[in-house]
Amino acid sequence: xxxxxxxxxxxxxxxxxxxxxxxxxxxxxxxxxxxxxxxxxxxxxxxxxxxxxxxxxxxxxxxxxxxxxxxxxxxxxxxxxxxxxxxxxxxxxxxxxxxxxxxxxxxxxxxxxxxxxxxxxxxxxxxxxxxxxxxxxxxxxxxxxxxxxxxxxxxxxxxxxxxxxxxxxxxxxxxxxxxxxxxxxxxxxxxxxxxxxxxxxxxxxxxxxxxxxxxxxxxxxxxxxxx
Amino acid sequence: xxxxxxxxxxxxxxxxxxxxxxxxxxxxxxxxxxxxxxxxxxxxxxxxxxxxxxxxxxxxxxxxxxxxxxxxxxxxxxxxxxxxxxxxxxxxxxxxxxxxxxxxxxxxxxxxxxxxxxxxxxxxxxxxxxxxxxxxxxxxxxxxxxxxxxxxxxxxxxxxxxxxxxxxxxxxxxxxxxxxxxxxxxxxxxxxxxxxxxxxxxxxxxxxxxxxxxxxxxxxxxxxxxx
DNA sequence: GTTCGCCGTCAAGAAAGCGTCAAGATCACG
DNA sequence: CGTGATCTTGACGCTTTCTTGACGGCGAAC
Numbered sequence: 001x002x003x004x005x006x007x008x009x010x011x012x013x014x015x016x017x018x019x020x021x022x023x024x025x026x027x028x029x030x031x032x033x034x035x036x037x038x039x040x041x042x043x044x045x046x047x048x049x050x051x052x053x054x055x056x057x058x059x060x061x062x063x064x065x066x067x068x069x070x071x072x073x074x075x076x077x078x079x080x081x082x083x084x085x086x087x088x089x090x091x092x093x094x095x096x097x098x099x100x101x102x103x104x105x106x107x108x109x110x111x112x113x114x115x116x117x118x119x120x121x122x123x124x125x126x127x128x129x130x131x132x133x134x135x136x137x138x139x140x141x142x143x144x145x146x147x148x149x150x151x152x153x154x155x156x157x158x159x160x161x162x163x164x165x166x167x168x169x170x171x172x173x174x175x176x177x178x179x180x181x182x183x184x185x186x187x188x189x190x191x192x193x194x195x196x197x198x199x200x201x202x203x204x205x206x207x208x209x210x211x212x213x214x215x216x217x218x219x220x221x222x223x224x225x226x227x
Numbered sequence: 228x229x230x231x232x233x234x235x236x237x238x239x240x241x242x243x244x245x246x247x248x249x250x251x252x253x254x255x256x257x258x259x260x261x262x263x264x265x266x267x268x269x270x271x272x273x274x275x276x277x278x279x280x281x282x283x284x285x286x287x288x289x290x291x292x293x294x295x296x297x298x299x300x301x302x303x304x305x306x307x308x309x310x311x312x313x314x315x316x317x318x319x320x321x322x323x324x325x326x327x328x329x330x331x332x333x334x335x336x337x338x339x340x341x342x343x344x345x346x347x348x349x350x351x352x353x354x355x356x357x358x359x360x361x362x363x364x365x366x367x368x369x370x371x372x373x374x375x376x377x378x379x380x381x382x383x384x385x386x387x388x389x390x391x392x393x394x395x396x397x398x399x400x401x402x403x404x405x406x407x408x409x410x411x412x413x414x415x416x417x418x419x420x421x422x423x424x425x426x427x428x429x430x431x432x433x434x435x436x437x438x439x440x441x442x443x444x445x446x447x448x449x450x451x452x453x454x
Numbered sequence: 455g456t457t458c459g460c461c462g463t464c465a466a467g468a469a470a471g472c473g474t475c476a477a478g479a480t481c482a483c484g
Numbered sequence: 485c486g487t488g489a490t491c492t493t494g495a496c497g498c499t500t501t502c503t504t505g506a507c508g509g510c511g512a513a514c
Contacts, residue, residue, distance in 0.1 A: 074345075084331040091337040096345060097324065098338075104311040110318040111325075118301075118323060118345065153490055170367040183340055189471080190493075197473060208473090217471065217500065218381035219367065380501055416460085417504075424462060435462085444460065444511090457514080462507105469502070479492070484485100 002116060003027045005046035007037035007063060008078065009056050017050070020105050026112075034058040038066055046073060048116055050108075053079035053090065061093045068094035069154065070140065074115035078103075092182045128164045130212055130226050133203050135164050142203065150202045155180065155195050160203075163213065163223035172220040196221060229343065230254045232273035234264030234290060235305065236283050244277070247332050261285040265293055272298060275343055277335075280306035280317065288320045295321035301342035305330075355391050357439055357453050360430050362391050369430070377429045382407065382422050387430075390440065390450035399447040423448060 004026045006017050014030050021028045029046065031037035034055045041049060049067060053060035064075055074096040079086060087098045096115050099108060126137035133150065134143045140157060142150040152160065158180050163171060173192055177185050185191065196215075200207040214222050231253045233244050241257050248255045256273065258264035261282045268276060276294060280287030291302055301323040306313060314325045323342050326335060355362045360377065361370045367384065369377040379387065385407050390398060400419055404412050412418065423442075427434040441449050 084334045087334050088337040091341045094344075096341060107311045107314050107318075110315040114318045114323060117321075155491070168366050168368075178340070179344065188492090191491085193471090193473060194475095194492085197475095200473095215472075216367070219384070222366070382502075415503090418502085420460090420462060421464095421503085424464095427462095442461075455514100458512085459510105460512105461510080463509100464507085465505095467502105467504085469500105471500075472498085473496105474498105475494105475496085477493090477495105479490100481490075482488090484487085 001025065001027045002048070003029070003044065003046045004112070005029045005031065005037065005041055005049045007031045007034065007050065007055065008052040009033060009054070010052065013052075016105065017108075020109065024109065032056075034060075034063045034066075037063060041067060041071065045071060047119070048074045048076070048112060050076045050078060050112075051095075053077060053081060053086065061089055064090060064093040064095050069158075074119050076108075076111060076115060092184075128167070128225065132205050132212060135160065137161060137164070144203070145205075152199070152202065156199050156202070159192075159195055160199060163221060167223055167225045170216055170220050170222045174220075176220065192221070228252065228254045229275070230256070230271065230273045231339070232256045232258065232264065232268055232276045234258045234261065234277065234282065235279040236260060236281070237279065240279075243332065244335075247336065251336065259283075261287075261290045261293075264290060268294060268298065273300060274346070275301045275303070275339060277303045277305060277339075278322075280304060280308060280313065288316055291317060291320040291322050301346055303335075303338060303342060353392075355394070355452070359432050359439065362387065364388065364392070371430070372432075379426070379429065383426050383429070386419075386422055387426060390448060394450055394452045397443055397447055397449045401447075403447065419448075 004021055006014060006021075006028065008014055008017075009032050011032075014032070018028050018030060029040050029044070031040050034057050037051070049071075051060050051063050051067075055063065060077060060079070064077065067075060075094065076097045076099060077090045077095040078099050078101060079090070080101045082100055090098050097111050099111060128135045128137070132145050136143070142152060142160070144150055159176065162176060162179060173189050174186055176192060177188060181188065181191060196213065197207075200210050200213055204210050204212060212224055214224050216222060229252075231248055233241060233248075233255060235241055235244075236259050238259075241259070245255050245257060256267050256271070258267050261284050264278070276298075278287050278290050278294075282290065287304060287306070291304065294302060302321065303324045303326060304317045304322040305326050305328060306317070307328045309327055317325050324338050326338060353364045355364070359372050363370070369379060369387070371377055386403065389403060389406060400416050401413055403419060404415060408415065408418060423440065424434075427437050427440055431437050431439060439451055441451050443449060
């Protein structure tokens, strides 16, 4: 059954959503603030998350960012704010949709259907192995050839995850920057160079001669698995 | 470059969108009614389509359905209608998002980014093969007949990609210059000669007697596949 | 036969991109 | 409030790539 997590502090809205969603045969989890919501998401990862921007303990955008750190399931943001900048910020933080209150339940359900429809149904094998290191996307760990574990920073992990999920494929600098830092950082190719350098130092057998994390000058980077 | 198709009959809006989108480095195609829009989509499938619900010749929902018949690229619906049922119908027809007029351009751009972000990066990877080299447009790689990989510069790749996507078809110098360097460089045919020469040196079995990258004197170039 | 336009080639200087380093700035945590 | 980890930011050499101008070959027009 499709599992939906709702993070909102409006008890009345929570109740209405619970009824509407369970009636449509969704499994629903409710949370009234950001911290419990994130905890619930980590305990049992939902197939879709609905987040209110106006939470008592933290900003909704922060919740979206935290979720996007490890989850790929769709996120729909609810808000009473109508300002354009709020929408832009939430969407750029990684939200899939933004619905302004008040809204019709029917519309929200339709947007949920739309978001679920395009969600990748196939969670592929989350372990990528090379001769030099092994990446476990499930447990978020990288093990080196000698058995020791590589300690990656959040940014490094994010970078590695994108590359490793698309073996052999060229990932453009623009895409990486947008995905990791947001569209405003499209031109900060400095960031990429620094973090890619750190990543190579931790993973590559010979960091000065990258074997797995290759640069395509002027275009981007790519992860090259063993033959 | 990411390609966006806009189907709308509001000339003023079309103009505004064209300006905003091209400024963000999107390639834009405009259509003023459903039939020409669908034809344009079929001719060169866009990476994202924006459809107005109120078209002169057909209902926007019908356009969405027609597109969804064969295309998987994201669709964003624009509409002045605020009724909930209209939104539900459009979303259930296969639209990815629904934006009600009037809207801010910034918001639309953010929604475009969101839609493109989650678009399946696993779009089918066309591979063009000849006896001398193989071009993989998905991974952006060129392999020579002897199995080695050809290292192309960004400009060379750009040039090759355009030609190879249009086998047997003549591509004018003007088009190539506009596409790669921008409209101001229409007369710099020097650039083409130099880079085409480099490309031939890397790909052609006998660079002085081009077999695949042919010159049509005075007109332009064309890629000629085997047989 | 000459002239003209167009093309391919070459080489040198200019520009841009890359990896690296190190010094602040920022943040999380105790 | 201090500490350590992480991220940002700027600078530096180095290499690759692009631009730019010049040259000669070739064919068509005259």
